[in-house]
Amino acid sequence: MKVLMCVPNISEGKNLVFINKIAAAISSTEKVKLLEASSDSDHHRSVFGFLGEPDQVLEAVKKLADLAIEGIDMTGHRGDHPRMGAVDVVPFIPLRNVTTDEALTVARSFGEYLGSKGVPVYYYEDAATVEGRRNLAAVRKGQYEALQAKLKDPAWAPDSGPAQFNPKAGATAVGVRFPLIAFNVNLNSKDLELANKIARGVRHLNGGYRYVRAIGVNLTELGLVQVSMNLTNYLKTPIHRVMETIRSEAARYGISIAGAEFVGPVPLNALEELVRFYLQAHDFSVNQVIETNLLE
Amino acid sequence: MKVLMCVPNISEGKNLVFINKIAAAISSTEKVKLLEASSDSDHHRSVFGFLGEPDQVLEAVKKLADLAIEGIDMTGHRGDHPRMGAVDVVPFIPLRNVTTDEALTVARSFGEYLGSKGVPVYYYEDAATVEGRRNLAAVRKGQYEALQAKLKDPAWAPDSGPAQFNPKAGATAVGVRFPLIAFNVNLNSKDLELANKIARGVRHLNGGYRYVRAIGVNLTELGLVQVSMNLTNYLKTPIHRVMETIRSEAARYGISIAGAEFVGPVPLNALEELVRFYLQAHDFSVNQVIETNLLE
Numbered sequence: 001m002k003v004l005m006c007v008p009n010i011s012e013g014k015n016l017v018f019i020n021k022i023a024a025a026i027s028s029t030e031k032v033k034l035l036e037a038s039s040d041s042d043h044h045r046s047v048f049g050f051l052g053e054p055d056q057v058l059e060a061v062k063k064l065a066d067l068a069i070e071g072i073d074m075t076g077h078r079g080d081h082p083r084m085g086a087v088d089v090v091p092f093i094p095l096r097n098v099t100t101d102e103a104l105t106v107a108r109s110f111g112e113y114l115g116s117k118g119v120p121v122y123y124y125e126d127a128a129t130v131e132g133r134r135n136l137a138a139v140r141k142g143q144y145e146a147l148q149a150k151l152k153d154p155a156w157a158p159d160s161g162p163a164q165f166n167p168k169a170g171a172t173a174v175g176v177r178f179p180l181i182a183f184n185v186n187l188n189s190k191d192l193e194l195a196n197k198i199a200r201g202v203r204h205l206n207g208g209y210r211y212v213r214a215i216g217v218n219l220t221e222l223g224l225v226q227v228s229m230n231l232t233n234y235l236k237t238p239i240h241r242v243m244e245t246i247r248s249e250a251a252r253y254g255i256s257i258a259g260a261e262f263v264g265p266v267p268l269n270a271l272e273e274l275v276r277f278y279l280q281a282h283d284f285s286v287n288q289v290i291e292t293n294l295l296e
Numbered sequence: 297m298k299v300l301m302c303v304p305n306i307s308e309g310k311n312l313v314f315i316n317k318i319a320a321a322i323s324s325t326e327k328v329k330l331l332e333a334s335s336d337s338d339h340h341r342s343v344f345g346f347l348g349e350p351d352q353v354l355e356a357v358k359k360l361a362d363l364a365i366e367g368i369d370m371t372g373h374r375g376d377h378p379r380m381g382a383v384d385v386v387p388f389i390p391l392r393n394v395t396t397d398e399a400l401t402v403a404r405s406f407g408e409y410l411g412s413k414g415v416p417v418y419y420y421e422d423a424a425t426v427e428g429r430r431n432l433a434a435v436r437k438g439q440y441e442a443l444q445a446k447l448k449d450p451a452w453a454p455d456s457g458p459a460q461f462n463p464k465a466g467a468t469a470v471g472v473r474f475p476l477i478a479f480n481v482n483l484n485s486k487d488l489e490l491a492n493k494i495a496r497g498v499r500h501l502n503g504g505y506r507y508v509r510a511i512g513v514n515l516t517e518l519g520l521v522q523v524s525m526n527l528t529n530y531l532k533t534p535i536h537r538v539m540e541t542i543r544s545e546a547a548r549y550g551i552s553i554a555g556a557e558f559v560g561p562v563p564l565n566a567l568e569e570l571v572r573f574y575l576q577a578h579d580f581s582v583n584q585v586i587e588t589n590l591l592e
Contacts, residue, residue, distance in 0.1 A: 003590065033589050051589070095586060179586075243575055260577045268587040271567055278574040279539055281556045290391060290475075291564040293329050293347070294299065295590055 001295055003096035004103060005051040005179065006061050009088045010068045011077050011170075013044040022067050026050050029060040035265060044079030045088070049265070054098060054106050061090060062113055069117055074144050074170040082137070084144045085119065085170030089136060092127075092176050095267060096295065100126055103176040108160075111174045115161030119169045120151060123159045126176040133159075136173055144170045181231040181270060182263035183239060184217075185246050186224045189255045192216050195225035198249045202227070202242055209245075211237035224258055234270040240277040268292070297591055299392035300399060301347040301475065302357050305384045306364045307373050307466075309340040318363050322346050325356040331561060340375030341384070345561070350394060350402050357386060358409055365413055370440050370466040378433070380440045381415065381466030385432060388423075388472050391563060392591065396422055399472040404456075407470045411457030415465045416447060419455045422472040429455075432469055440466045477527040477566060478559035479535060480513075481542050482520045485551045488512050491521035494545045498523070498538055505541075507533035520554055530566040536573040564588070 012018060016039065023037040032052035039046040050060060065087050072086035090110065094103040104127055111121040128134040132155075142150060148165040150156045157163050158171065187195060195216030200206040203214040211233035217226040227246055231237060247257055272286045286292055308314060312335065319333040328348040335342040346356060361383050368382035386406065390399040400423055407417040424430040428451075438446060444461040446452045453459050454467065483491060491512030496502040499510040507529035513522040523542055527533060543553055568582045582588055 001590070005586070035586070035589055051586070096590075239575070257576055260575045261579060262577060262584055264584070265586040265589075266584050268564075268585050271571060271585070274571060274574065275567060278570065279535070279556045280553055281558060283557060288558055288560070288562050289564050289567070290301070290331070290347070290561045291587065291591060293331055293561075294297070294392075295587060 001096065002053050002098050002102070003051050004054040004057045004098050004106060005049065005093040005095050006057050006090065007047060007049045007093065008061055008064055008090040009045055009047050009083075010064070010072065011045055011074060011079065011083045011086050011088050012068070012072050013039040013046050013079065014041045018067075018071055019046050022046075022064050023048060025063040025067060026060045029056055029063065031056045032060045040081070042079070043081035044077060045081050045083065051095060054102060057092070058106050058110060061110055065110075065114060065117070069119065069169050073168050075167050077144065082140050082143050083170075084140050084147060085172045086168070087114065087119070087172045088170075089124075089140075089173045090175070091125070092174075093179050094176070095179060100176060107174050107176050111160040111172075114172050114174070115158070117161075117169075118166055119161050120147075120158035120163065120166065120171040121160040122156075122171065122173050124173045124175040126178075127174060129159050136175065139173050147171055178233050178235075179267045179270075181234050181239065181266055183229050183231055183242070183260065184263065185227045185229070185243065185260045186219065186222070186258040187226065187250055187255050188258045189225055189250075189253075190218075190223055192218050192225050194250075194253060194255065195227050198246055199227045199229075201249050202229070202245055209237040209242060212242055222258075234267070234273070238273040238277070239270060240274055297392065298349050298394045298398070299347050300350040300353045300394050300402060301345065301389040301391050302353050302386065303343060303345045303389065304357055304360055304386040305341055305343050305379075306360070306368065307341055307370060307375065307379045307382050307384050308364070308368050309335040309342050309375065310337045314363075314367055315342050318342075318360050319344065321359040321363060322356045325352055325359065327352045328356045336377070338375070339377035340373065341377050341379065347391060350398060353388070354402050354406060357406055361406075361410060361413070365415065365465050369464050371463050373440065378436050378439055379466075380436050380443060381468045382464070383410065383415070383468045384466075385420075385436075385469040386471070387421070388470075389475050390472070391475060396472060403470050403472050407456040407468075410468050410470070411454070413457075413465075414462055415457050416443075416454035416459065416462065416467040417456040418452075418467065418469050420469045420471040422474075423470060425455050432471065435469050443467055474529045474531075475563045475566075477530050477535065477562055479525050479527055479538070479556065480559065481523045481525070481539065481556045482515065482518070482554040483522065483546055483551050484554045485521050485546075485549075486514075486519055488514050488521050490546075490549060490551065491523050494542055495523045495525075497545050498525070498541055505533040505538060508538055518554075530563070530569070534569040534573070535566060536570055
């Protein structure tokens with residue numbers, strides 16, 4: 001079984017009837033499984049996470065695009081989260097028996113579909129056509145409001161679709177990326193600066209691990225602080241190494257770890273190296289997990 | 297999806313043509329997945345591990361029984377492993393969305409099938425009808441050679457089938473049990489007595505954990521000793537607790553753990569508590585593992 005995941009973000013986070021309609025369109029696609037649909041009214045944005053065979057996933061995300069392009073008008077869109085289009089960002093994530101190349105084929109096919117609908121498309125991360133478009137933040141810089149001028153700049157000619165501002169739909173970033181793991185570690189401390197200090201220690205930006213993004217967060221209700229992280233490549237920067245670095249950095253201030261959590265889904269593969277490290281089971285393979293035999 | 301596992305042991309470990317025929321019969325059963333088929337000529341015994349929907353698993357194990365009853369003659373069977381029948385022991389293991397009661401229904405149905413073929417059947421472990429038949433070793437005590445006398449004893453009247461010795465097929469133990477995990481921990485030592493001392497510390501027999509069977513083993517080629525274990529209920533005696541007890545007991549002799557291994561399949565559920573413990577991820581659930589969404 002091939003499994004591709006897709007996590008599109010659209011610029012509508014308030015109209016729940018509309019959002020549910022999109023969720024239903026995804027769910028109604030044969031052999032596509034909708035894992036999450038979450039909306040934020042402050043961000044005025046919704047995220048849908050779903051997976052299935054590559055062809056079916058492509059079919060589902062086209063349905064989402066049709067509805068979003070028809071129903072969302074970016075003119076006057078306000079929200080706290082950076083955005084540049086009705087269909088704002090569409091990452092495809094190869095999960096199981098899908099190569100990056102296969103995911104790229106789906107991403108390009110979707111990009112061409114959006115382009116044919118008059119939406120300028122930029123490919124990012126592993127789908128980027130030039131190095132300067134790899135980073136999503138760089139692609140989205142200036143957001144929707146900058147698009148009109150940006151599209152006149154030959155350096156920002158879209159990868160698909162017209163080099164012409166589409167006021168209603170804006171533009172879309174379409175990418176292929178590794179599965180991301182949201183992992184938070186709670187510290188027995190109320191000192192936010194401590195959490196930030198440790199976050200800086202593990203994150204790429206400040207000299208930490210290459211595939212870690214991290215910030216310190218106050219958990220006021222729990223009376224704790226947290227190192228909140230995105231692990232963007234669990235194969236190259238494994239979870240246990242980040243965990244143990246946080247443990248050792250916290251210990252130098254006499255602070256212990258109170259707990260940890262994964263936010264959202266975790267690929268089974270990410271547990272392989274955890275088991276290998278903590279049980280010293282050097283040859284452990286997720287293929288030994290009985291359930292993998294049921295997946296094919 | 298309901299998933300029942302079955303791990304029948306038959307008293308033939310040399311005739312590979314015959315053994316392969318049985319494996320093929322299991323594999324050819326619709327929606328049944330054969331995970332392992334291993335034979336030991338010294339034991340003169342083969343083990344088949346397969347899984348699927350309960351009805352299909354029942355169908356597959358009936359095929360195995362037909363072939364084994366027809367092709368194996370227990371008269372004159374010799375092997376190092378305790379045995380009492382052509383179809384020697386048949387445990388059913390509820391893995392996923394299958395209750396113990398559902399597994400019991402399948403086990404009873406299979407027991408009646410064997411009984412109708414003239415094979416005396418004893419139910420053991422969770423299928424036992426009386427406490428004295430819970431333990432497989434007690435049921436099989438005296439082995440094949442004791443059956444003729446045993447069947448005349450009203451206390452050993454079979455749970456299914458005739459109370460009459462069947463020289464060709466012997467008798468069969470049919471049970472329902474929790475998934476067993478074979479887990480070994482290697483110690484940086486050549487001292488077998490040390491491994492045995494630690495094995496005694498963790499195993500039920502000598503005051504250790506209730507669901508641990510353990511022995512010390514010499515790994516001559518590696519120049520190490522091993523605590524070799526069966527964990528018979530990973531929910532009640534979790535893997536990490538056994539691991540950490542071995543670590544602390546070894547440490548008192550200045551010995552460290554060199555590595556560990558799972559032999560054979562591991563249920564996904566068994567990884568849940570591992571992740572919770574080692575990452576202090578108290579609320580982690582295997583439902584967060586993306587692949588579980590593909591299983592239903």
